[in-house]
Amino acid sequence: MLTIAAALLPLPAGTAPLPPVHILLFAGPKQHGAPGRHEYEKDLREIAWLLEHSGANREIKADVLVGQKPRDIAMLEKADAIVIDGNGDWLRRETGGLFPQYAETDGLNYDAPTTAALKEFDALLHRRKTGLVVYHYTMFVDNRAGRIWLSNWLGGAWIPYVSHNPVDTWAIKPLATKHPILRGVKPWTPREEMYSRYFLPDNPGRTLLLTAKPAQAANGTGGPVAWAYDRPDGGRSVVWGGNDFHDNMHIFPQQRRFLVNGILWAAGVDVPSGGANDQMPPEF
16 A cells, blocks of 8 residues: 655645545456566556656545455445456456456356446446546456446447457557647557557547557557546546556656556546656556
């Protein structure tokens, strides 16, 4: 648990400070992937540190939960935004963050306890307008019911075996929009397994943020790899297709700024005018 407060802007005399903003970052146990890849806990602990040093005008308190399903609603009640990284349903031996593994289901629905937990999580998002941010393998949900839940929360879906996730060198650039998440974000070109070719039906609440083009023609012409979603319930969600190779967190300040900007926005915090601080975090 991290407790270092973000730097606060001066307040007018007699003005009480706003309460801290609470961010819960969920990391599953180390799953498939070679060393240096799918290092979910390391990634999220570094993002938590960055959030608490973001330069936002609110105190940020970030907690990282590792290896447990975030099913305790009492624990989630205080979160202004929830960040989930790397908990798909592909392999039986893995543990999903919200959904059971595909092989443990009929592929169409979930058992009664899982369905009840998902309804409770959904009700929490609606009631508190909790921000929801997901990265990379979190989007790999093959069960039909799971994809419907994710689509409703995120405003789009990644469809296993139809969408795309090749490893390549990706030229990433912000799209021409004034969205707060893009403040101070410049292009970068990482080697990455990029989740891409999403299913994005028409939705006025969705704002595309980043597009990326792979270096190899065999991997397609590229397209959207991140978006923001103003949900009908008044909450906010963010999707980002990267965060496979852990080194990118240290190599590219642009990626660090983009990730922190997105979480601040999802939590309802004003993104600094030049973007969040993008200093190098310690290695956890």
